[in-house]
Amino acid sequence: xxxxxxxxxxxxxxTEDVEPRLLLAHFLRExxxxxxxxxxxxxxxxxxxxxxLNGRLVKSCLLFxxxxxxxxxxxxxxxxANGALHPIQEAFVQCYGLQCGYCTPGMILAxxxxxxxxxxxxxxxxxxxxxxxxxxxxxxxxxxxxxxxxAKKLK
Amino acid sequence: xxxxxxxxxxxxxxxxxxxxxxxxxxxDDIILPGMLHAVVLRSPHAHARLVSVDSxxxxxxxxxxxxxxxxxxxxxxxxxxxxRYAAGLKRPIPEYATAMDKVRYVGEPVAAVAARKRxxxxxxxxxxxxxxxxxxxxxxxxxxxxxxxALLFEELESNLAWKGSLHYGDVPTAxxxxxxxxxxxxxxxxxxxxxxxxxxxIASFDAASKKLTVWVNAQVPEVIYDALREAFGLxxxxxxxxxxxxxxxxxxxxxxxxxxxxxxxxxxxxxxxxWIEDRSEHMMAAGHSCAQEFDVEAAVKKDGTxxxxxxxxxxxxxxxxxxxxIHFTNKLNNLSNTYxxxxxxxxxxxxxxxxxxxxxxxxxGKPAMCFIWERMMDRIAEELxxxxxxxxxxxxxxxxxxxxTTPSGNxxxxxxxxxxxxxALEKIDYEKLKEEQRREREHGRxxxxxxxxxxxxxxxxxxxxxxxxxxxxxxPGSGGVNGATVKLEKNGTVTLFLGSPxxxxxxxxxxxxxxxxxxxIDPEQISTSTPFDSDLAPWGVAAANSxxxxxLYDIGAVHGAASRLKExxxxxxxxVLNARPDELTMSGGVIQAAGSPLKKVTFAELGRIAxxxxxxxxxxxxxxxxxxxxxxxxxxEPNLVPGPGGLVRAQFTFSAGAHVAVVEVDRQTGKxxxxxxxxVGDNGTVINPDVVNGQIYGSAAHGISVALGEGFVYNSDGQxxxxxxxxxxxxxxxxxxxxxxxxxxxxxxxTTLGQKAAGxxxxxxSPAAIxxxxxxxLKHLGVRVRELPLSPEAVWKLxxxxxxxxxxx
Ligand code: FES
Ligand code: FES
Numbered sequence: 001x002x003x004x005x006x007x008x009x010x011x012x013x014x015t016e017d018v019e020p021r022l023l024l025a026h027f028l029r030e031x032x033x034x035x036x037x038x039x040x041x042x043x044x045x046x047x048x049x050x051x052x053l054n055g056r057l058v059k060s061c062l063l064f065x066x067x068x069x070x071x072x073x074x075x076x077x078x079x080x081a082n083g084a085l086h087p088i089q090e091a092f093v094q095c096y097g098l099q100c101g102y103c104t105p106g107m108i109l110a111x112x113x114x115x116x117x118x119x120x121x122x123x124x125x126x127x128x129x130x131x132x133x134x135x136x137x138x139x140x141x142x143x144x145x146x147x148x149x150x151a152k153k154l155k
Numbered sequence: 156x157x158x159x160x161x162x163x164x165x166x167x168x169x170x171x172x173x174x175x176x177x178x179x180x181x182x183d184d185i186i187l188p189g190m191l192h193a194v195v196l197r198s199p200h201a202h203a204r205l206v207s208v209d210s211x212x213x214x215x216x217x218x219x220x221x222x223x224x225x226x227x228x229x230x231x232x233x234x235x236x237x238x239r240y241a242a243g244l245k246r247p248i249p250e251y252a253t254a255m256d257k258v259r260y261v262g263e264p265v266a267a268v269a270a271r272k273r274x275x276x277x278x279x280x281x282x283x284x285x286x287x288x289x290x291x292x293x294x295x296x297x298x299x300x301x302x303x304x305a306l307l308f309e310e311l312e313s314n315l316a317w318k319g320s321l322h323y324g325d326v327p328t329a330x331x332x333x334x335x336x337x338x339x340x341x342x343x344x345x346x347x348x349x350x351x352x353x354x355x356x357i358a359s360f361d362a363a364s365k366k367l368t369v370w371v372n373a374q375v376p377e378v379i380y381d382a383l384r385e386a387f388g389l390x391x392x393x394x395x396x397x398x399x400x401x402x403x404x405x406x407x408x409x410x411x412x413x414x415x416x417x418x419x420x421x422x423x424x425x426x427x428x429x430w431i432e433d434r435s436e437h438m439m440a441a442g443h444s445c446a447q448e449f450d451v452e453a454a455v456k457k458d459g460t461x462x463x464x465x466x467x468x469x470x471x472x473x474x475x476x477x478x479x480x481i482h483f484t485n486k487l488n489n490l491s492n493t494y495x496x497x498x499x500x501x502x503x504x505x506x507x508x509x510x511x512x513x514x515x516x517x518x519x520g521k522p523a524m525c526f527i528w529e530r531m532m533d534r535i536a537e538e539l540x541x542x543x544x545x546x547x548x549x550x551x552x553x554x555x556x557x558x559x560t561t562p563s564g565n566x567x568x569x570x571x572x573x574x575x576x577x578x579a580l581e582k583i584d585y586e587k588l589k590e591e592q593r594r595e596r597e598h599g600r601x602x603x604x605x606x607x608x609x610x611x612x613x614x615x616x617x618x619x620x621x622x623x624x625x626x627x628x629x630x631p632g633s634g635g636v637n638g639a640t641v642k643l644e645k646n647g648t649v650t651l652f653l654g655s656p657x658x659x660x661x662x663x664x665x666x667x668x669x670x671x672x673x674x675x676i677d678p679e680q681i682s683t684s685t686p687f688d689s690d691l692a693p694w695g696v697a698a699a700n701s702x703x704x705x706x707l708y709d710i711g712a713v714h715g716a717a718s719r720l721k722e723x724x725x726x727x728x729x730x731v732l733n734a735r736p737d738e739l740t741m742s743g744g745v746i747q748a749a750g751s752p753l754k755k756v757t758f759a760e761l762g763r764i765a766x767x768x769x770x771x772x773x774x775x776x777x778x779x780x781x782x783x784x785x786x787x788x789x790x791x792e793p794n795l796v797p798g799p800g801g802l803v804r805a806q807f808t809f810s811a812g813a814h815v816a817v818v819e820v821d822r823q824t825g826k827x828x829x830x831x832x833x834x835v836g837d838n839g840t841v842i843n844p845d846v847v848n849g850q851i852y853g854s855a856a857h858g859i860s861v862a863l864g865e866g867f868v869y870n871s872d873g874q875x876x877x878x879x880x881x882x883x884x885x886x887x888x889x890x891x892x893x894x895x896x897x898x899x900x901x902x903x904x905x906t907t908l909g910q911k912a913a914g915x916x917x918x919x920x921s922p923a924a925i926x927x928x929x930x931x932x933l934k935h936l937g938v939r940v941r942e943l944p945l946s947p948e949a950v951w952k953l954x955x956x957x958x959x960x961x962x963x964x
Contacts, residue, residue, distance in 0.1 A: 021274070035184040036177015038400070040351040041434040045880045048351055076177035085175065093171035096845040099853065100659030101174030102351040102400030108175060127888040134880060136351045136401045137659045139856030140888045142849055 005069040009034065010078025018065045025049040027065035028075060036076035036105045040134070047133030050106035051075050057113040059132070076105035079112065087153035088112055088146075097146030099137035107133045111147045115154060121147070161668040162908060165845040166678050169663040180397045180686065182355035182372050183431050190357070191220055192273040193420050193430040194280050195413070196266040197440060198258035201292035201509035201873020202305065202474075205256055205285070208266055212282040218275030221424035222283070223267045223416060228253045231422075232386040232415055239617070239631045240408065240478040242624045243317040243505070246310050248476050252386070252415035258287070259307050259474030260511050261875055262439030264412060269420040269428045292873030296448070296471045296506040307474060307507045316472070317479050317505040321487075321623060321801065323562035324498030329463030333454035337535050341449045342942040343523045343922070345471070345867040348516055348857055349885060350658075352400020353437040354410050358418040359427035366391040367418055373410050374402040374658060374700035376689050382411035383418060397686035399658035402700050403857075404515030406658070408478060409442045435878040442514030443867055445482040446471040447523045453531050454498075459539055459546035463498035466527060470505045475512035479505045482513060484623055485520035488612040488805040489919070491561040492528040493572045494550040499562055509873040515701060517854060518611075518915040522861075522922050525609040529923035530941070532607075533930065543927075544580065544606060548573060551608070558904070563622075564794040564802030567610070567809045568911070569901040570837055576608055578899055579813035579835040588817060596935070601820040602830075603932025608813045609920035611838075612806035613912025614707030614788060617696060622801040634791045635704060638693030639712035641670060641720045643780035645766045647744055647759030649674060649681045655698040655709055656687040660914060661846040662705060666713040668842055669908070673717040674724075675741040676758070693783050703912035707807060708786050710842070714907045715784030724780060727765060728756050730773035790905040808903050810911040812836040814855075814920045816928040825951025827863055827929055829892035832921075836896065839903045839911030848896055850913040855894050858921025860886035864946030884946070933957070 002017040009032060016031050028037045028051070037060055040048035044062040051060045052074040079086040085093065088111050098104040107130065114121060114129035121129065126147045127140070135143060173179055210222040234249030249255075253264045266283050270276035291305040298304055299314040307314055330336065356371040367389050373379045376394045383392045399406065413430060421428040432441065447470050454463040470482050483503035490499060532550075536543040552559045554571040561567065585604070592602040618633035640652035651666055663685070667678040684691070692698070697708040724746065725736040732739070732755070734748040741747075746761070748754035764771045765780040772778060788807050797803040817831040834851055841847045865884040868876045877883040894917075902909025922943055929950065930940040937957035942949070 019274070029183070034177070035181075036179075038181070038352070039183070039431075040353075040400075041880060043434065043879060046351060046434075076175075080176055085172065089175035092175045093168050096165075096168055096171070096661075096849050098168075098171060098174050098659075099661070099849055100351070100401045101170065101179040101398060102181065104174045104179070105177045130888045132887075134351065134885060134887060136349055136403075136857075136885075137853045138849055139852035139854075139894060140891050141852040141856075141894055142845070144888070
């Protein structure tokens with residue numbers, strides 16, 4: 001029993017037939033082919049699958065695809081415009097805010113959400129804001145630096 | 156190297172742009188035509204006889220194209236050969252990709268299904284009926300070696316699967332001459348490094364040509380290559396390794412089981428098959444580091460000089476013999492830590508239990524070896540009433556003694572250990588901190604300062620284990636080999652083909668810097684061919700994202716290949732320009748003859764000649780501009796293979812670091828807050844500071860998180876209680892402290908650029924640093940730290956117990 005849903009992803013509207021039990025993370029990766037949204041746990045503890053849903057940061061493994069029906073999604077693929085990196089992406093490259101890259105898309109979207117709410121965060125704000133996103137490689141130091149740098153760039 | 160425009164500087168990350176845009180290329184991003192999805196059925200029991208596995212219903216389920224049971228695994232594949240990691244095994248115990256007659260840990264693979272959709276495979280998995288006959292679970296090493304304990308492997312007649320010892324120098328005399336014998340019992344728990352991307356693989360079998368291709372996120376291609384060859388008797392195997400979402404040792408060993416299972420599903424179904432492990436599967440069955448217990452004795456002089464060290468080690472190796480001795484053998488890599496003690500005795504006991512098998516993990520036994528030394532240094536200081544710094548200083552190897560040969564045969568290439576330690580104390584302002592600690596204690600605050608030092612060995616020598624297992628029939632090889640290819644394309648850009656995969660250590664960035672300096676171009680003009688492909692890569696035994704191999708073998712190979720390419724380009728250019736090679740300079744993609752501005756040729760022009768214009772090539776010139784270089788360590792002798800007395804170099808380069816942890820303990824909750832964490836490190840010539848810093852930050856953060864509570868917990872039935880990252884206790888941004896780094900490099904006299912390792916690094920001394928700091932905070936209450944982890948609960952208990960002791964006293 002499939003359900004038809006209409007979702008706007010990175011500015012483009014998709015109409016898809018999906019099984020009700022399909023996770024939103026898998027919908028994005030498999031049905032839409034946007035593989036930048038990663039899956040590290042499927043139970044909401046790692047943040048690798050973070051996206052923005054109607055402007056709010058959510059873990060896409062905790063939602064079913066039909067829950068996004070009629071809504072707008074931003075994934076990592078929607079952040080860069082016309083081939084130019086978004087300032088947050090640029091800051092992550094510049095500050096070595098990543099190693100293996102697996103947490104990176106979710107981390108950047110979490111940083112994006114944080115900076116939208118708080119353009120001038122302290123170190124503590126940044127660490128609090130990224131608490132839901134685990135990184136096993138970096139020890140977070142250069143990620144925090146990257147977010148500080150991004151805040152500067154966005155001013 | 157004379158000209159280093161890029162080596163030593165932070166250049167722009169080459170891997171960064173694809174990852175920040177979501178264009179990293181991981182296994183789960185790959186879709187092949189007709190691809191099926193596999194799921195694995197796992198044991199719910201810690202210990203049970205496998206009576207029967209019936210897959211009939213599952214085979215008939217919708218979408219299912221293949222099911223594999225133990226019976227079929229046995230029929231269609233050979234068991235793994237007991238490799239290097241199982242050295243010391245008394246009797247060969249065949250280990251297959253799935254459990255055979257018994258299951259020995261929760262999560263052990265039993266069967267697998269491949270179906271057109273993952274959901275269909277999951278549904279079918281529930282239709283496989285397995286009959287188990289449960290046996291008592293053996294979860295504690297002391298229980299395990301009691302005569303009445305249930306046996307994991309009947310063939311071994313005991314759960315003590317291996318016992319052996321080694322000695323260097325004259326230990327009995329050292330103990331006779333001692334003013335004092337300092338004794339301690341120490342313990343380190345089970346943990347992992349939980350890479351964010353779990354295991355993943357795709358297998359595709361071309362039955363007509365008998366070629367098996369696997370895409371897998373494995374750190375060591377050779378492990379996969381050998382496993383598949385041994386399992387199926389196939390020769391034509393291709394291992395493709397794209398971006399790996401973190402490794403840290405976790406993706407070296409047990410992953411081979413799944414590659415065999417998935418390959419068999421691919422052969423059986425005639426379709427490519429993908430398998431992605433889920434988080435809880437990873438936690439229960441992908442491998443843990445080993446819980447290790449130590450009985451340690453140090454023979455010391457009154458001034459703190461350590462004459463000798465003895466320790467007995469008990470390793471809880473879990474439910475497999477395939478990694479029986481790795482945590483013990485790796486003690487040889489940093490057996491002396493930074494100290495010049497001459498006499499050492501060590502005795503290992505490997506005990507099998509009904510827990511997840513143990514695997515390499517950021518340093519394997521090295522964090523524990525450093526923990527032994529650094530806990531003992533503090534204890535010696537306490538018993539002799541000396542300062543812990545003083546005791547370390549009298550024992551440190553001095554810079555003028557470098558290169559220094561340790562009792563077990565390691566040759567420390569370079570280093571100023573007293574300099575690292577003193578600088579760390581100065582930078583943290585140790586005296587002032589001690590003062591503050593005294594002052595604050597009066598206000599009830601529990602501050603502690605831990606100061607430790609450790610080495611980080613790099614570059615593996617495969618012959619090490621022969622020292623421990625002289626009976627080894629097949630030599631495991633010696634030294635290491637890895638290659639690299641550098642190609643000037645006909646449009647003038649440069650492509651690198653590396654000999655090993657990469658799981659986040661910026662290999663592309665770093666090697667491009669090295670090649671850019673040699674070829675006089677911008678790293679931006681260099682690209683690296685990805686993914687790693689065993690059909691194309693110039694790989695050897697050291698093609699391993701493990702053993703801290705990259706800095707030695709890959710950098711050596713890229714340096715060699717680029718130098719060779721430069722020579723070849725100069726020969727061609729000299730002919731074209733009618734000049735001598737030695738009057739030519741290479742810079743900015745142009746080769747120029749000295750003194751004649753018009754005599755020049757661009758890389759692109761050279762490329763067009765080399766690939767298309769025979770008339771312009773010198774006689775006898777081999778067309779093309781592509782060179783390959785296989786690197787072996789030129790200073791591998793002496794002690795490359797064990798000589799008399801078993802002296803052998805376990806690894807070839809020795810980075811080092813002094814760590815200072817400043818902590819505050821909450822007396823009410825037992826929670827430890829890390830207020831400051833400093834690393835003063837020697838990683839030799841630093842090729843890219845941001846890359847090396849990243850490795851130090853990451854490894855220190857992991858070691859700190861391990862010390863403060865992350866780890867695996869089993870109940871008495873052998874059920875794993877920590878199946879999620881939250882239960883396991885992984886530190887987030889909020890708990891992870893800020894880490895300060897200062898570099899004090901002593902370049903290695905033996906390596907291409909003076910470089911040493913950085914990777915396992917700070918994970919080696921950091922557990923010891925935290926232990927030392929927590930004890931320093933609580934010592935006046937009577938607390939002694941002997942065990943990790945120092946979770947709030949554990950620390951709270953230590954405080955309570957010491958209070959009780961005091962009350963009683
Ligand atoms: S995959 Fe969604 S939070 Fe981990
Ligand atoms: S960069 Fe590897 S998990 Fe964050």
